[in-house]
Amino acid sequence: MTSTVVMDKAAPTRAVKYGSMSRDRTWALRWSYFFLTLFAIFSLVPPIYMLITSLKSSAEISAATNPWWVFHPTLEYYFGLLTSNQFLTFFRNSALVSILVVAITMLISVPAAFAMARMRFWGSATLATGVFLTYLIPDSLLFLPLFKMFAVFSDLTGIQLINRWYVLVIVYPTLTVPFCTWIMIGYFASIPKELDEAAIIDGASWFQTLTRIFIPVALPGLIAATIFAFTVSWAQFLYPLVFTTSTDQLVLPVGIVTTLIKGDVYNWGQIMTGALLGAAPPLIIYAFLMDYYIAGLTAGATKG
Amino acid sequence: MADVTLRKVIKRYEEVEAVRGIDLDIADHEFVVLVGPSGCGKSTTLRMIAGLEDITDGDIMIGGDVVNDVPPKDRDIAMVFQNYALYPHMTVAENMSFGLRLKHYPKAEITTRVTEAARMLDITDLIDRKPKQLSGGQRQRVAMGRAIVRNPKVFLFDEPLSNLDAKLRVQMRIEIKKVHQKVRTTTVYVTHDQVEAMTLADRVVVMNKGRIEQIGTPNDLYHNPATRFVAGFIGSPAMNFIPCRLEDVGGRLHVRITDRITLPLPAGRAARYQSIGRDDKLELGLRPEHIAEAKAHPEPGYEPFDAVLDVTEPMGMETLIYFTLEGAQVCGRVNPNAGARAGGPLRLAVDLNNMHLLNEVTGAVI
Numbered sequence: 001m002t003s004t005v006v007m008d009k010a011a012p013t014r015a016v017k018y019g020s021m022s023r024d025r026t027w028a029l030r031w032s033y034f035f036l037t038l039f040a041i042f043s044l045v046p047p048i049y050m051l052i053t054s055l056k057s058s059a060e061i062s063a064a065t066n067p068w069w070v071f072h073p074t075l076e077y078y079f080g081l082l083t084s085n086q087f088l089t090f091f092r093n094s095a096l097v098s099i100l101v102v103a104i105t106m107l108i109s110v111p112a113a114f115a116m117a118r119m120r121f122w123g124s125a126t127l128a129t130g131v132f133l134t135y136l137i138p139d140s141l142l143f144l145p146l147f148k149m150f151a152v153f154s155d156l157t158g159i160q161l162i163n164r165w166y167v168l169v170i171v172y173p174t175l176t177v178p179f180c181t182w183i184m185i186g187y188f189a190s191i192p193k194e195l196d197e198a199a200i201i202d203g204a205s206w207f208q209t210l211t212r213i214f215i216p217v218a219l220p221g222l223i224a225a226t227i228f229a230f231t232v233s234w235a236q237f238l239y240p241l242v243f244t245t246s247t248d249q250l251v252l253p254v255g256i257v258t259t260l261i262k263g264d265v266y267n268w269g270q271i272m273t274g275a276l277l278g279a280a281p282p283l284i285i286y287a288f289l290m291d292y293y294i295a296g297l298t299a300g301a302t303k304g
Numbered sequence: 305m306a307d308v309t310l311r312k313v314i315k316r317y318e319e320v321e322a323v324r325g326i327d328l329d330i331a332d333h334e335f336v337v338l339v340g341p342s343g344c345g346k347s348t349t350l351r352m353i354a355g356l357e358d359i360t361d362g363d364i365m366i367g368g369d370v371v372n373d374v375p376p377k378d379r380d381i382a383m384v385f386q387n388y389a390l391y392p393h394m395t396v397a398e399n400m401s402f403g404l405r406l407k408h409y410p411k412a413e414i415t416t417r418v419t420e421a422a423r424m425l426d427i428t429d430l431i432d433r434k435p436k437q438l439s440g441g442q443r444q445r446v447a448m449g450r451a452i453v454r455n456p457k458v459f460l461f462d463e464p465l466s467n468l469d470a471k472l473r474v475q476m477r478i479e480i481k482k483v484h485q486k487v488r489t490t491t492v493y494v495t496h497d498q499v500e501a502m503t504l505a506d507r508v509v510v511m512n513k514g515r516i517e518q519i520g521t522p523n524d525l526y527h528n529p530a531t532r533f534v535a536g537f538i539g540s541p542a543m544n545f546i547p548c549r550l551e552d553v554g555g556r557l558h559v560r561i562t563d564r565i566t567l568p569l570p571a572g573r574a575a576r577y578q579s580i581g582r583d584d585k586l587e588l589g590l591r592p593e594h595i596a597e598a599k600a601h602p603e604p605g606y607e608p609f610d611a612v613l614d615v616t617e618p619m620g621m622e623t624l625i626y627f628t629l630e631g632a633q634v635c636g637r638v639n640p641n642a643g644a645r646a647g648g649p650l651r652l653a654v655d656l657n658n659m660h661l662l663n664e665v666t667g668a669v670i
Contacts, residue, residue, distance in 0.1 A: 194389035197356055202403035202450070203377040212402075216393040 047276070054078070054273040061268050077273035087274065089248055090255035093165040094234060095281070097251055100169045101233040102226055105176040109225065112177075113184030114210045118196060128185055135178035143242045146171060150243075165249045168240055172233045179232075180225040187221030188214060223289050234282055252278040306367030306457040306490060307332045308353060313362035315348050322348045324514035325362070335484050335491045339501035340511035340537070347462055349511070350494045354460050355379050367457055379458075382451035386463040388443045390435040390450075396422075397431045400449045414453075421452040424483065441472045448480070452487060459484075461493040465500065477503055498538050502526070510534045527658075532587070532667035535660060541592050541624065544634045545662065548588040550580055559588055559656075562630055570605040570656055577661055580670065589660030589669070592624065595636030597644075598653040605657035616644045625650065 053061060055073045065071060081087045115121075116128045150161045161167040191214060199209045215222060240254045247259060256274040260267045308330040315323035323345040330336045338346040351357040353364055355376035363370050371379050382403075390399050397418055404414045422428045425445040435443055444464060451459055464480070465473045481504055484491055495501055501508045502522040510517040510525065510533070518530045529535035535543045551560040557574040560566040569577065580586070598608040614633075617624040622637045625644050636652060638644050661670045 192387060192389065194385040194387055195391065197354075198383070198385060198389040198450075199391075199402075200356070201354060201376045201381065201383045202454070203406045204402075205377075208406060213391055217391075219393075 047279070050272040050276055053268055054276055056269060058267075058269055077269045078277075081270065081273055081277060086247060086259060087255070087277075090250055090252045091278075093249065093255075094251040094253075094278070097165060097168045097172070098230050098233040100166075101172040101176060102229045104169065104173050105180050105229040106222070106226065108173065109177050109181035109184055110215065110222070111210065113181045113188055114206075114214055116181070117185050117188035118214075119206070128182075131178050131185075132182045135175075135182065139175060139236075139238055142174065143238060146174075147242060162243055163245050163249055165244060165251065167243050168233070168236070168251065171239050171243065172236060175236070176229040176232050180229055183225045183228070184218065184221055187218040191217055227286065227289060230285060231282055234278075307334075307365075308458055308490060308492065309363075309365040310349070310353075311363040311365070313349070313352060313364060314360045315345070315352060315357060316360040322514055323352070326516055328509060328516065328519070330490060330492065332490055333488045335493065335504060335506045336509060337493045337495060337501040337505035337507075338509045338511055339495055339498055340517075342496060343513075344511040345514040346494045346496075346511045350460055350462055350492060353458070353492060354381055354383050380456050381458045381460055382454045382456040383460040383462065384444075384447045384451050384464045386466050388435070388447045388467075390443055390446055392435050395432050395434055396427065396438070396446050396449075399435070399446055400453050403450070403454045417453040417455070418449075421449045424452065424486065425449050425479070440468050441476060444468065444476060445479070448483065452483065455487075455489075457490065459489050459491040459493075461491065461495075463495055464493075465495070466497075473500075480504060499540065502538065508538075510537060512537075529589075529660070529669055531669060532589075532662050535589050535662070535669060539591060541635045543660070544588075544590045544592065544595070544632070546588045546590070546632050546634060547630045547664065548586050549584070550577060550582050550586065552582070559586075559659075559661075561588065565609045565629070567607040567609070567654065567656060569659075573605075573656060573659065577670065580661070585664040586670075587662040587664050589662050590634075590654055591658065592635040592637045594655040594658045595634065595652055596655075597638045597642035598651040602653055606653045606655055608651055608653045610649060611652050612649050613644055613646055616646050 049067075052068060052070055054077055055070045055075070057072060057074050057076065060070075060072060112131075116124050116131075147162070150167065154160050154162065161170070195213060195217070196209050199213050204212065235253065236251075237253045240251045244250055244254065247255070250258065252274070256271060256278065260271045260274060308328075310326050310328040313323060313326045314321065326345075326349060328336075338349060340346050348357060352359050353366075355371065355374065359372050364372060366379055366381070391402065394402065400418050400421060401414045404417065409417075418431070419428070422431055425448060427442060427445050427449060430438060430442060430446070435446070438446065444467075447464070461480070465476050468476060477500060480493075493500075493504060502525075505522055507519060508522055508525055509519050512533050518525060518534045520528070525534060525538050529538060529543075532545070536545070546561055548559050548561045551558045551566060553566065553568070557569045557577060558566045559569060599606070602608065611627040611629070611634075613625050613627050615626040617626075618640060620640070623640045623642070623644050625636045625638055627634055627636075638650070638652075642650065644650050662668065663670060
């Protein structure tokens with residue numbers, strides 16, 4: 001007895017939908033445009049509202065007119081803020097803190113990432129995970145212990161750090177260094193192993209391999225990390241609110257809120273103008289660095 | 305330039321022993337190819353010579369000095385990688401001169417050397433391009449140029465042609481040979497391709513499972529393989545292995561393949577195999593070119609037999625034929641006009657003057 005396979009030729013077959021691929025694609029595109037537009041509106045409305053408000057006189061802001069239109073545009077808040085010493089001090093503090101934090105972050109996280117990505121030493125993988133876990137601890141959990149530490153430090157050494165703008169230069173890297181190290185580990189790990197082996201055989205030291213091969217090749221990652229570190233330090237609110245109180249030590253976000261809100265009086269025009277001016281530097285830096293942010297810089301190193 | 309010596313070199317990764325005691329002497333100016341299947345330890349051996357891997361045990365000497373603990377940059381070697389490993393942000397000239405610039409060579413000297421190497425490799429026009437603007441073959445030339453300008457004691461090649469297509473590979477093979485004939489630098493070359501090994505090497509080192517199977521000139525390995533592994537690895541199509549026994553028929557030593565096919569050995573071979581036990585399990589090793597269509601007037605040592613072909617592969621200048629003997633697939637090469645067709649019979653002759661006899665148990669060639 002042999003087994004036979006019965007072919008049921010009358011079995012129903014599924015209708016083949018020709019061109020269904022492109023139809024699916026069209027719909028996918030429509031949906032993505034729909035949601036992207038929605039998202040763009042959602043994120044652009046607040047800044048546009050800020051811009052509109054910043055151009056109105058305080059009389060017009062409080063008047064019951066169309067809030068989305070400026071009838072009598074004025075630049076008085078812009079002139080006011082840009083000639084106010086207080087506002088320029090905030091600006092200077094913010095700039096100094098951010099630039100120093102970016103510099104410190106890069107000086108620590110790039111060599112650290114290189115070591116963890118390439119130098120196989122005991123516990124390097126665990127250390128890399130540990131670095132990332134550090135980043136997961138929220139700043140709202142850290143500010144009290146940090147404050148206490150600075151207070152004790154001040155008692156012991158007499159060096160006053162609290163209520164000085166440069167305390168932020170010490171505090172912010174606790175947020176930026178772990179994340180930037182993590183980003184750079186990823187970028188360095190994506191560089192083919194043969195590239196540093198070739199450099200080593202060519203006679204490069206570890207340091208030369210880092211500075212002459214890894215940093216140029218991982219430039220997109222470096223820029224991403226720089227942008228992140230700058231944004232975090234520029235926009236940080238909780239730490240400066242806690243650690244600085246005198247008006248000459250404040251940074252922009254805290255400065256605007258604490259000096260332009262007097263009791264229950266909100267100077268909306270000035271607040272909006274200050275916030276817009278404060279948002280300008282990161283925007284300029286994005287625009288400038290994005291030109292260098294070219295993906296696929298490693299193309300051509302190896303067989304692609 | 306210098307000679308390279310390996311003494312009982314062992315490489316162990318935790319549990320696995322990748323290289324199990326290698327002894328190798330490479331003379332000055334020599335071109336030695338390490339060949340073997342993947343995982344045989346050939347690349348690990350090369351990387352140990354380069355200093356990219358530590359040596360678990362044994363000694364490696366370059367130019368008479370033990371370099372076990374010398375870092376790669378002080379070994380005065382240059383290496384060409386399978387995936388080229390060019391620095392993507394540097395131009396061709398910068399790639400080639402990187403090593404010299406690190407060692408602070410004078411600018412004029414660097415320029416001279418780069419120009420010279422670029423001319424030798426025919427990449428003078430590409431000198432200002434970035435690697436991503438180059439084709440695979442051009443990238444490989446640049447990688448070689450980077451090695452040449454350093455003028456090292458030893459060149460190390462780690463499967464440099466594996467990423468190229470077949471045609472380019474043949475071309476670059478010739479290129480590498482030309483370069484070696486010009487610069488005469490001691491070269492260690494790793495490949496899994498036995499054709500590359502045969503065509504390039506002064507001497508071939510066949511490796512298997514972390515050990516050296518045989519060292520010899522290409523012709524030596526081809527005609528006098530020491531083991532079944534070497535016999536089967538070198539040559540394409542590969543050598544046929546047919547189960548057989550020895551038998552005395554009418555006072556003459558015969559090799560018995562099947563009940564139907566028992567072939568008398570030529571006098572020279574018979575003397576050599578006389579002492580083998582008649583019941584030993586043996587294998588007859590025959591290269592495809594020694595199985596051809598039977599001629600009307602065969603030379604001595606050519607023994608005819610009949611076969612039914614399974615498959616034929618016309619190659620133009622010859623036709624490869626496949627048939628089965630004692631469960632083993634056998635390949636032969638016949639004249640395209642011999643009338644070979646799949647499913648059809650063909651009278652063939654084996655050239656027993658070029659036969660090999662292998663011990664089926666130990667794999668040794670007798």
